Amino acid sequence: MNALDVLRTFKPNLTLIGYAAFLAVNAAGAWGGVFPFLPMRMQTPTILFWFSLTQSLVFAACFFLSVLGVYHFPGPTRQFIVRLSALPYLLGWGCLIGAMYVDSLVLPLSIAGGALIGMGSAGFYMLWQRLFASLDSDTGNHNLILGTAWASVLYFGLHFVPRAVTVYLIPLVITPLFGLAISLKSRQIDLDQPMFEDVPKEHRTVYREAIRMLVRPALCVGSLGFCAGLIRALAIDDPSVGALVNTLSMGASLVTAAAFLMLWQFKSVRLNVETLYRVMFPVVTLGLVLLPLLGGNYAQWLAAALYAAYNVMIMLMMIQCAQTSRDQGTNPVFVYGFFGGIVYALHDAGFVGGSLAGQTSIPGVSTFAVAALGTMYILGFMYFYGQGGFEGAVRGSTQRIPGVELVSLKPEAPANAGGGSSSKGAGGRQGRKAPLASQAQAAAHGGSGTDATGGATSATGATSATGGESFIQDRLSKQVALVRERYRLSAREAEIAEHIVRGKTVVRIAEELVISENTVRMHSKRIYAKLDVHKKQDLIDLVEAARPHAGDA
Numbered sequence: 001m002n003a004l005d006v007l008r009t010f011k012p013n014l015t016l017i018g019y020a021a022f023l024a025v026n027a028a029g030a031w032g033g034v035f036p037f038l039p040m041r042m043q044t045p046t047i048l049f050w051f052s053l054t055q056s057l058v059f060a061a062c063f064f065l066s067v068l069g070v071y072h073f074p075g076p077t078r079q080f081i082v083r084l085s086a087l088p089y090l091l092g093w094g095c096l097i098g099a100m101y102v103d104s105l106v107l108p109l110s111i112a113g114g115a116l117i118g119m120g121s122a123g124f125y126m127l128w129q130r131l132f133a134s135l136d137s138d139t140g141n142h143n144l145i146l147g148t149a150w151a152s153v154l155y156f157g158l159h160f161v162p163r164a165v166t167v168y169l170i171p172l173v174i175t176p177l178f179g180l181a182i183s184l185k186s187r188q189i190d191l192d193q194p195m196f197e198d199v200p201k202e203h204r205t206v207y208r209e210a211i212r213m214l215v216r217p218a219l220c221v222g223s224l225g226f227c228a229g230l231i232r233a234l235a236i237d238d239p240s241v242g243a244l245v246n247t248l249s250m251g252a253s254l255v256t257a258a259a260f261l262m263l264w265q266f267k268s269v270r271l272n273v274e275t276l277y278r279v280m281f282p283v284v285t286l287g288l289v290l291l292p293l294l295g296g297n298y299a300q301w302l303a304a305a306l307y308a309a310y311n312v313m314i315m316l317m318m319i320q321c322a323q324t325s326r327d328q329g330t331n332p333v334f335v336y337g338f339f340g341g342i343v344y345a346l347h348d349a350g351f352v353g354g355s356l357a358g359q360t361s362i363p364g365v366s367t368f369a370v371a372a373l374g375t376m377y378i379l380g381f382m383y384f385y386g387q388g389g390f391e392g393a394v395r396g397s398t399q400r401i402p403g404v405e406l407v408s409l410k411p412e413a414p415a416n417a418g419g420g421s422s423s424k425g426a427g428g429r430q431g432r433k434a435p436l437a438s439q440a441q442a443a444a445h446g447g448s449g450t451d452a453t454g455g456a457t458s459a460t461g462a463t464s465a466t467g468g469e470s471f472i473q474d475r476l477s478k479q480v481a482l483v484r485e486r487y488r489l490s491a492r493e494a495e496i497a498e499h500i501v502r503g504k505t506v507v508r509i510a511e512e513l514v515i516s517e518n519t520v521r522m523h524s525k526r527i528y529a530k531l532d533v534h535k536k537q538d539l540i541d542l543v544e545a546a547r548p549h550a551g552d553a
Contacts, residue, residue, distance in 0.1 A: 015143045018181025023151030055114035056348045062122030063341035070334040071200045086179040089120025093171035133322040133332035134189045152254035194329035194518040209514040218339045220277035221313045222346035223382035228310035229350025231303035245307045252308030264406045272403035292369035327492040329519025407488045482546040496523045
């Protein structure tokens with residue numbers, strides 16, 4: 001194959017390119033509290049405060065408005081109208097550029113620019129979220145994580161371009177690029193999926209269940225958003241702090257995304273936002289305790305570290321929301337709008353609180369102490385609520401929430417499932433194979449892979465999509481666990497597969513899992529495709545052929 005043939009067959013991943021460009025531009029749009037590519041004379045505390053406040057409030061408001069819009073007018077969400085997001089986004093950058101030349105209108109144009117960029121950013125986030133949720137879990141998660149990594153590279157690369165050029169490069173080249181990317185990719189989306197066909201008013205129980213499962217992880221991420229908002233207010237007083245926040249948060253995104261991709265190659269990663277928050281809680285609180293004592297340069301590095309942690313949690317939030325939409329067949333705009341609305345509203349509360357703390361004067365108490373005390377109260381309250389609140393304390397148990405699941409991509413050596421299953425399973429079926437004997441041992445102890453979910457267990461014994469934790473009830477449960485690992489089924493797919501093998505109807509499965517019947521049928525089609533079977537009896541035969549380890553049978 002010559003060079004010309006290579007060029008003809010080369011198909012750039014528009015999703016990666018577009019999403020990376022979008023995130024890089026967003027980081028350049030004062031998310032860290034500064035205008036990295038605009039003149040320093042625009043970076044006064046007053047201008048930065050009003051720009052950031054307007055942008056944040058409009059951004060969060062658009063998320064909540066999206067939830068209401070999807071619930072009352074679900075039809076338009078089937079259409080990817082890119083221009084509705086691109087127009088305010090471009091106008092916002094136009095206002096910022098105009099502020100460079102009209103000194104008398106610097107503040108009004110900056111405020112208008114913040115509002116328009118906030119509106120456009122929210123719209124584009126919704127577009128990307130719908131795209132990622134509409135793809136299969138492997139493709140969607142891979143593009144989201146890798147796009148986050150490349151966004152950091154692009155962001156740092158922009159610093160090598162002269163500032164005078166970058167100011168115009170963003171609205172004239174980069175923004176049209178990611179707008180074109182999302183427009184082209186949206187044409188390839190299967191809009192017949194239940195998540196797009198669903199009418200929330202017709203499935204109120206399903207959406208109430210989705211809200212019930214998501215409210216606690218949203219508050220966990222939101223509490224970190226509160227910290228980040230407070231730090232953002234701190235950054236406004238010193239542009240150098242904002243630059244440090246931007247740099248370290250993008251660097252943390254690059255490192256974390258690379259780590260996720262590397263780990264995903266070899267192990268099944270099951271993470272839970274609530275669990276990660278509990279791990280981070282003592283570290284964050286310790287950092288806040290030291291803030292009044294050390295202050296100064298320490299405050300700058302603490303600001304950067306907290307904003308970096310928040311940036312990582314935002315990436316997990318998008319994966320969580322996309323997975324919820326796939327598993328439950330719920331509209332991705334509703335799910336992401338609800339989750340993101342809570343997170344960004346708490347971020348705004350932190351920003352306002354940090355601004356007030358900076359102007360509060362209490363005799364004998366430093367500004368850092370006031371900010372640290374308020375932030376630790378919010379963190380502690382969210383931790384208490386995440387543990388189940390008073391109800392959890394009285395009953396002695398907490399309600400589990402769904403986790404992020406990345407099923408291992410590493411090809412395993414084929415292994416005989418026993419009982420003649422190799423005639424179909426080892427050679428002709430799709431999916432990755434894993435040693436079934438070792439899987440049976442792992443299944444008997446509650447699953448395999450990197451599991452930090454602490455998830456709920458299924459009533460039937462299968463791996464539960466509401467938590468991700470395997471619960472082995474009987475031999476059939478073990479067999480389903482083996483099939484899941486061998487053919488890389490998701491937690492929800494394994495759960496539904498077990499219900500099918502146990503002879504339950506579509507209606508019964510939908511009732512027990514609190515999802516629509518169309519969602520059950522969608523998952524069934526995916527299960528059959530992954531296992532290369534065509535009817536229910538073939539699925540039953542395949543599961544029956546999976547032999548657990550002799551000692552665990």
